[in-house]
Amino acid sequence: MSQRLCPDSEGADHEASRTTPALPAWIVARPRLTDRLARAVRGRLTVVVGPVGAGKTALALEWAHTRRPPGPLAWVTCDGRAEQPAVFWPRVTSALRDAGVLVPDAVATGEGPLLVAALAAELNRRTEPVVLLLDDFQPAPNSPIADGVSSLLRHTSGVLRLVVLARRDPPLHLRRDRLASDLTELRTADLAFDERETAALLAQHGIDVPKQTVSVLCRRTDGWAAGIRLAAMSMEKLERHGEPERFVDRFAGDDEAVASYLxxxxxxxxxxxxxxxxxxxxxxxxxxxxxxxxxxxxxxxxxxxxxxxxxxxxxxxxxxxxxxxxxxxxxxxxxxxxxxxxxxxxxxxxxxxxxxxxxxxxxxxxxxxxADDRDLAAELIVRHLAIGQVLGLSRSPLPDGLTRGGPQEEGSGVRPEPVLLAAAVARVRGDDQACGRHLALAQRLLAEPPHDGPEGDGDDPDGQGQDDRDRADRRARCRLAHAVIRMERLRAGAPEQAYAAALEVEEIGPLLPHAALAQHPEIPALTLAVRGAYEIRAGHLKAAETSLTGALKAAGAAGNGALRRDCLVELALLEAVRGRFRAADELAAHATQPPLPSWCAAERSQAALHLVRAWVELARGEPGRARHELARADAVLRTSPDVFLAELRALAGGVAAAVERGGPFGCGPKALDGLVRAARLPVTVLRTLTPACAFVLDAAARGGRAPGAAVPDRAGGRPARTEQLSPRERDVLNRLAQMMTTEEIAAELYLSVNTVKTHLKSVYRKLAVTRRSAAVRRARELQIL
Structure with missing residues (x-):
């Protein structure tokens, strides 16, 4: 494909000159990059920078032989860092001549700045561009060669199109050219082979492997051309044994061929x-x-x-x-x-x-x-209050290596941090017995008087005081980690004990530096969720609403979808207990929608969800569907017992049976009184559930509600008239019902935070409420949502 161009053949089509090396048969076609290079040489300066073996020269050769440069192409192969001016400039003038550019002998035999000035003047006489490609151009900054090339480029008024191939940024004032938009750069990331190109290179060696293997090789080599080529050569030898895929799985920089090359x-x-x-x-x-x-x-x-x-x-x-x-x-x-x-x-x-x-x-x-130092890792984790990250409560996980190995329980001088880490790891693995043993050992260690660090001799009271403060701070952080692990372990099966751990977390909080827990929202999220779940079961319904709403917000900040889902289910349960079935239905629906995760095992919150749905179906007049949901709740409760949910399930089952019996006897006040007396639920829960049960039974006694009818929001309640909300206020209110923060609402509606706050004030005024939860509740009662 090479041919020598006639001198000054202006306007003619140009091909690779005889200075351009031949195109090797092994080059992989990369049209996506040769197209970029063809566009780049329309500008003044093009720089292709990449490490050894990245394919810089191969790309330039493909471009030179398959694209038409905008003018004569002079290819100069340099000697890298060893290049000398007395050799470099004769190479440049000779390559220009061979490319068909007229360079008088008086210019070609010049030296130093005079040669550069004369060459620039000669090039400026031309009306068409000249492409000068410098391969392996690595002069030192401020060297005669670097200064000479910069001067030549600066004084050729755009006639010279310079292409530089180098392992590092050439010292050619690139920042100035970037500002002037006269520079095009192709760098290591651009030169990386994609999967199609990798497969083509492997095919040259007769390697045919699955697409997944190609992807793995591409990822392991970072698309490095030389690495892929070296891997292909080794795979070619293994092809007859059918082992290329296994080779790719092991292939890394410690491969002998790769290591020797680099x-x-x-x-x-x-x-x-x-x-x-x-x-x-x-x-x-x-x-x-x-x-x-x-x-x-x-x-x-x-x-x-x-x-x-x-x-x-x-x-x-x-x-x-x-x-x-x-x-x-x-x-x-x-x-x-x-x-x-x-x-x-x-x-x-x-x-x-x-x-x-x-x-x-x-x-x-x-x-x-x-460094195989798990003890120090444990101390770092506890000191940074990151035990929740080990437990998977945060979107910021810690390395997987933490789940392997663990400290010994026996031995003198054991510190609590490694034991706490072992307890958290055991919890993650699902080894409840080991988790309990580690927690018990950590409790004993925390009960012992501190014996680490200097005791002091009384001569330095300030230093001794600082030591005491450090020990107190360390103990507080260890106690916090201990309580967090207990909460996470016990919240599904022992809500009262988990609640005690939550109270301990709240007690420890003031002992830590200001706002320390704010940097770990997963801990307040878990604490408030545990509190809220216990408060529902204790009948403290208003406190439960506050705790669960706060837990929901903190879980969102921590990126904990599972905890956010469980909070929504508990809030739905709370609304069902209050007899607000429409609100319960909506919250349950939110809990099962992506991106929130689904349940991967039978969990207590799954039983609560089925119970909520059962009560909603009863309110709709669908006892058959309610029984289906109760059966699903029973299946979960057999593996994850919960006394409160079991009693609530028994009451719902009794109501469903009474509705199915029908008639005045089955649905009358005596039936309701018997159901309520049999339920071992807190008085406050029965006080809110009794009107709901009465409403369901009364509807059944009067002939029942039509199947599929809308869910009443409050049993026996009638909505009052209110001032009409604007469309934007309804938008804000709908997102408020989805438990979104003010900032999240603003982002979704493309409003400022202050504008959202203004709309909220108007909503509160029109609904005659003062709080978010009350606004949502009131809107549901009025059937606005």
Missing amino acids: VEEVLDLQPAAMRRLLLTTSVLDRVNAELAGALCGDDIGGHFADLVRENSFLHPLGHGWYRCHQMFADVLRMCLRHETPGLVVPLHRRAAAWLGAHGRLAEAVGHLLA
């Missing part, structure tokens, strides 16, 4: 300080300058900016953070283990200390697990 081509070429920085920071999944300094010391960490500039294996993540290419990171970690094995654990501990101090708990715990 060590020779990258690591061994680094200066000593840069090499040490790369190896030391390889224990990190992501790094910034401050963290690099904490691991390496300021003398080495100060080279971080140079590392970022010189190494295209580092991918920017934003805000000063970087991630090392996965396979290169594997190689660096392997070298670190081989060269300085005793340094790995201290580096992980150092990283954990910095990350923990900067609020990156999950990453800190991951490093402590890598």
